[in-house]
Amino acid sequence: MSPPRLSxxxxxxxxxxxxxxxxxxxxxxxxxxxxxxxxxxxRDFETLGARLAAAKxxxxxxxxxxxxxxxxxxxxxxxxxxxxxxxxxxERAERLGIxxxxxxxxxxxxxxxxxxxxxxxQQLEAFLxxxxxxxxxxxxxxxxxxxxxxxxxxxxxxxxxxxxxxERNLAGVGVLADLWHMEREGxxxxxxxxxxxxxxxxxxxxxxxxxxxxxxxxxxxxxxSLLELGYRGACSIECRWxxxxxxxxxxxxxxxxxxxxAGWERPPGFSRR
Numbered sequence: 001m002s003p004p005r006l007s008x009x010x011x012x013x014x015x016x017x018x019x020x021x022x023x024x025x026x027x028x029x030x031x032x033x034x035x036x037x038x039x040x041x042x043r044d045f046e047t048l049g050a051r052l053a054a055a056k057x058x059x060x061x062x063x064x065x066x067x068x069x070x071x072x073x074x075x076x077x078x079x080x081x082x083x084x085x086x087x088x089x090x091e092r093a094e095r096l097g098i099x100x101x102x103x104x105x106x107x108x109x110x111x112x113x114x115x116x117x118x119x120x121x122q123q124l125e126a127f128l129x130x131x132x133x134x135x136x137x138x139x140x141x142x143x144x145x146x147x148x149x150x151x152x153x154x155x156x157x158x159x160x161x162x163x164x165x166x167e168r169n170l171a172g173v174g175v176l177a178d179l180w181h182m183e184r185e186g187x188x189x190x191x192x193x194x195x196x197x198x199x200x201x202x203x204x205x206x207x208x209x210x211x212x213x214x215x216x217x218x219x220x221x222x223x224x225s226l227l228e229l230g231y232r233g234a235c236s237i238e239c240r241w242x243x244x245x246x247x248x249x250x251x252x253x254x255x256x257x258x259x260x261x262a263g264w265e266r267p268p269g270f271s272r273r
Contacts, residue, residue: 005265006223007234008255010248011063011203013037014048019055021245025252030057031236033064034101038092039085045092052096060234061100061201062093063145065131068107072127073120073154075112083130090134100201100233101135101142102176103128106151120154125168132172143200145176148184157187162195174200178238179222180209189225196229204255205239211247212237213254224262235259 009029012018014037022030030052032038037048052059070085071077093101111120132142146161155161161175175198182191192199204222206215223235237251260266 003227003263003265004232006256006259007060008252008259009058009061009234009236010252011236011238012244014052014059016051018244019051019057021248022057023055024245025249027248027252028058029061029234030059031061031063031102031238032059032096032098034062034089034093035064035067035105038062038096039067039089049096059096059098061102061236062096062098063102063104063236063238065089065101065103066105066108068105070108072105072108073111073123074115077123077127079126079130082127086127086131086134090131090138090140093135093140094138099140101131101140102145102201103131103142104145104147104176106147109154110152111154117154121164124154125170128170128173132170136172141172141174141200143174143176145178145203146181146185147178148181150184151181156181157185158182158191158195159187162198165198174198176201176203177222177226178203179218180205180238183218189221192225192229196231199226199229199231199233201233202226202231202235203238204235205237206254209240211239211241211251212258213250214247217254217258219255219258220262223259223264227263 007028009031011031014032135142144161146155146157149156158177165173175195204219206212206217208215
């Protein structure tokens, strides 16, 4: 049996220049930020939809689910407001053909120092159930993105997040593995094994969170582990772009080269360099 092909994409806001650059780089898809790209005026959203349709660029995943001011945990959390936001966001995501909603949003899930951690986790659980219900009835899945401890004080590692999903019996909720955040938390790749059945999506970046091809990385090891665990999802480049149009071709090529070296199928016409 031939190995599977890794679908390669980039996180970006979807402006015309970015879409043109993604096409030039032969990326498979675009990963949009929900808060910035989808939750805009009706007119701007329609413009985005038309732009994506014209470009025939897939958008299978969307990250940055919440703006930082919309709190999920702590005394400022407003369940009714969050539920209304989740419903609108899921409806718009469905219209764009998005399949995976990524919940990272570190600022929104940072509990105040004096606030009960258990209470914060209960609030987080309740919110995730609401989002999963909205996503599930539209044929989408929800993936929690573990974020480094400098970004949030809740769910910092793949292991911790997988355990949270299982202990809370969050049916239908999955986990995203971001190589950059794993490395920042000192988490080894064996953590992927602990979460293998929950992995829904992945992100990568090079050292310094630069674009792949701009610095050293462990992407090959990461992708090899995913392949061996039976992961068949996609992988997005989520990094600090200094010049998106100039850097994205080499970044996509680096990710494809790493995938090929890790045992994934080499795309037609792709030459490993």
